[in-house]
Amino acid sequence: MKQRDGGGTGAQQRARADLVAVLAALPDPDAVDAFLDDLCTPAEIEAMADRWSVVPLLADGMSYRQIHDVTGVSVTTVGRIARCVEGGAGGYRAALAHRREHPAATTSA
Structure with a gap:
């Protein structure tokens, strides 16, 4: 994954990397939609x-x-x-x- 400037603490960077990996691994749009419903307001x-x-x-x-x-x-x-x-x-x-x-x-x- 590409490093971002000002990416926060090491824990925040790891959490972002994990989030990106999970989103990329979801099998289809319905799974992404369900994940976004659970993750976001x-x-x-x-x-x-x-x-x-x-x-x-x-x-x-x-x-x-x-x-x-x-x-x-x-x-x-x-x-x-x-x-x-x-x-x-x-x-x-x-x-x-x-x-x-x-x-x-x-x-x-």
């Missing part, structure tokens, strides 16, 4: 889903204002997400690439 899941909903729209070239109008996500948050898409850790880009390569896997939930 409804508001946390909603916030993550809102952020993800912005990413494909940015990739399609939609303006920040249009994205706000479609998703309800603030223009400020859209800008922050856009900065991560362009210069973040690469997770959004990898997820977008996976989504493009496996479109059926992203529409069955």
Whole structure:
């Protein structure tokens, strides 16, 4: 797993690495969905889903204002997400690439 800057204590880094490994090992979207339901509050899941909903729209070239109008996500948050898409850790880009390569896997939930 790639090391992150400012990753917290050794225990926090190990917990994050374990979380990443568990998510990656889950067998299907239903298992991930159940895990997220148990792990996160409804508001946390909603916030993550809102952020993800912005990413494909940015990739399609939609303006920040249009994205706000479609998703309800603030223009400020859209800008922050856009900065991560362009210069973040690469997770959004990898997820977008996976989504493009496996479109059926992203529409069955």
